[in-house]
Amino acid sequence: MTDPAGRIAGAGMGEARFGALWPGAAESLAAVGVEEETDLIGLDAADLLRRLAGADGRPMPPEAEARLAALIARVGAKVPGPVRIDGPRVRLRPWRSADVRAIGEGINGDPVAMRHFVAPLTGAENEAWCLRMRRGIEERGWGFWVVEVPGVAEAAGVVGLLPISFESWFTPAVEIGWRIRNDLQRRGYAGEAARLALDHGFGLLGLERVVAFTAPENTASWTLMERLGMRRVGDFEHPRVPEGHRLRTQLLYEVRRGEWLSRKG
Template sequence: MILRSERLTLRPPEPADAEELAAINGDPGVMRHFPGTLTRAESDAFLGRLIAHHAEHGFGFWSVERREAPRLVGLVGLMRVGFEARFTPAVEVGWRIAPGHQRRGYAEEAARLAIEAGLGPLGLPEIFAWTIPPNEASWRLMEKLGMAPDGEFEHPRLPEGHPMRRHLLYRIARPG
């Protein structure tokens, strides 16, 4: 599945994205609200999981390109949640935009495409998103996307006492 807006193309990730994705995943600014940056090997493994998710489910995190200058500017999309929590099984929407392309509305534009595909042709009943409380840009974007707050949860992949364990949870449901 390929998604398009006036400015963006969202396409399935491919091995050729590895170098640009590693730069994004290794950038401390991009990853400041994650537990840490990814090494090249970790980024390559992450890319492998994204490709496998697309192959298995027909959707996932898409590689985002500007239509006027096709090259990777980030990842945005939908993923099946790989941990247990009060809201799982579930699908999440998420985004990760390269530093030189932030604050241009690409995350919002691409996330809208992903949510529309998820709640429309993909037939998902609802989509979730989460972030740590200090990441105001992300939870404000969740609100702009029409997602509603649904409390908090302790991220089970982070150890007890980790400063990023507490997350704000948002959701959006298919209309009707």
């Protein structure tokens, strides 16, 4: 069920995609420090075009701004933050120092919670992962937030939006992801947190689409994708999972802004 058109469109990634913006775009963008799609996060297309015009005098087509804006909408905006988002029961909030241990013991280091990952994280891996999530939120204002359930748990899990850092036929893209402590699962917390994150992503962040992926064996995760109204659009070989591993082939789901907003009516 892989998408052959998507494979072709995504082939070659940075170089090929920038090259399609206008002739010489890849070189011009590199000259102002944009070498990967994720370097576009938080940039404004009109500002970037002004910088490009100053960096070299190559002619750009009239559609240049619209094309750049469309690409930026795939990787996300930068917003003032870090923000806290409150729902009826759960809160998405920025990281605190104490979360590293709580998330390490409750989720990342737990073999049951991590049974659909290649391996639970070691203490050092957990620290590095949490730091990366924390910095991401500090730098761009959004990311994988800590899920707090006031009165129940200060750190029930981690849910949020993240620019995908590997290449595949469907990237560049922002993914939605979720991890909830075993003892707090099946109470609707991930679903509520995910809806808050998607409202934020399609609202303030101006994203055009959000994807999610998981292995076929992870019924909880793909059930949640379907409950959120995400559509299965294909599958892919996850480049960070070793070849031949049972988790290597992953299901890919997506939801687009128009679908999300129209369903909310």
